[in-house]
Amino acid sequence: MRKTLLAVLICFFAVPISWSQRVELTGFAGLQTNGGLDLSNSLFRRIDVQNGKNYWLAAGFLVGDRYGVEFMWAYNKADTLAQPRGTGSDINVFTLDSNQYFGNIFYHFAGREKKLRPFLMVGAGATNLSAARQNVGSSTRAAFDLGGGVKYNFSKLFGLRLQAKWSPAYLATTNAGYWCDPFWGGCWTVGENHYLHELDAAAGITLRF
Numbered sequence: 584m585r586k587t588l589l590a591v592l593i594c595f596f597a598v599p600i601s602w603s604q605r606v607e608l609t610g611f612a613g614l615q616t617n618g619g620l621d622l623s624n625s626l627f628r629r630i631d632v633q634n635g636k637n638y639w640l641a642a643g644f645l646v647g648d649r650y651g652v653e654f655m656w657a658y659n660k661a662d663t664l665a666q667p668r669g670t671g672s673d674i675n676v677f678t679l680d681s682n683q684y685f686g687n688i689f690y691h692f693a694g695r696e697k698k699l700r701p702f703l704m705v706g707a708g709a710t711n712l713s714a715a716r717q718n719v720g721s722s723t724r725a726a727f728d729l730g731g732g733v734k735y736n737f738s739k740l741f742g743l744r745l746q747a748k749w750s751p752a753y754l755a756t757t758n759a760g761y762w763c764d765p766f767w768g769g770c771w772t773v774g775e776n777h778y779l780h781e782l783d784a785a786a787g788i789t790l791r792f
Contacts, residue, residue, distance in 0.1 A: 604696075604791050605644055607790070611639035611744070611787035612785060613785025614636060614784060617659070626665075627668060630663060632662075638659075640656050648691075648695055651689035654686055655686075659680075659681040660680055661678070676716070679715070681710060682711040683726065684711075685708035688706065689702050704730050709723050709725055710779070712724065724754060724779075732746030742789040749780070749781070750783075752778060
């Protein structure tokens with residue numbers, strides 16, 4: 584009976600030990616560069632989202648010695664300027680709130696016990712775009728991200744993370760014309776995909792446990 588109880592206690596306490604320093608919680612702050620979109624209406628020829636600050640929260644789990652998975656949320660607030668088709672200055676049409684939600688996969692170039700750990704990441708998710716203007720609703724679009732950076736562990740509990748990522752969000756597909764097969768015959772409509780491109784860099788403090 585005592586041996587059984589001892590075995591149960593060993594298994595119970597071994598689980599937290601085996602998971603130690605595998606969970607990472609990170610808060611970020613940084614800068615974000617946003618793109619724009621060409622328009623086809625009679626008033627404006629292009630709309631551009633301005634650059635601004637961004638804020639992130641991320642929760643990750645290290646898998647093995649080199650890999651990791653993570654859920655990340657990022658927020659950016661920026662003015663949006665429209666370029667008139669005629670002469671005149673750009674017009675501030677609304678402020679755009681952007682919320683990104685990504686699931687990321689990591690590869691680290693050093694083991695998880697090393698102080699300096701360069702990494703690459705790739706992920707997929709969605710971007711919610713909300714204009715601060717009456718009668719304009721929000722829209723959630725599919726998105727993906729590619730990025731990289733470095734983690735520096737001050738101790739087993741605290742670390743620093745520097746990171747840059749590119750995260751385009753799909754907006755729409757428009758008709759770009761027709762394509763005809765010169766060998767087999769037949770013609771098809773060709774679509775052109777439009778994306779809102781976002782490039783950002785940030786620094787954050789990581790809590791490891």
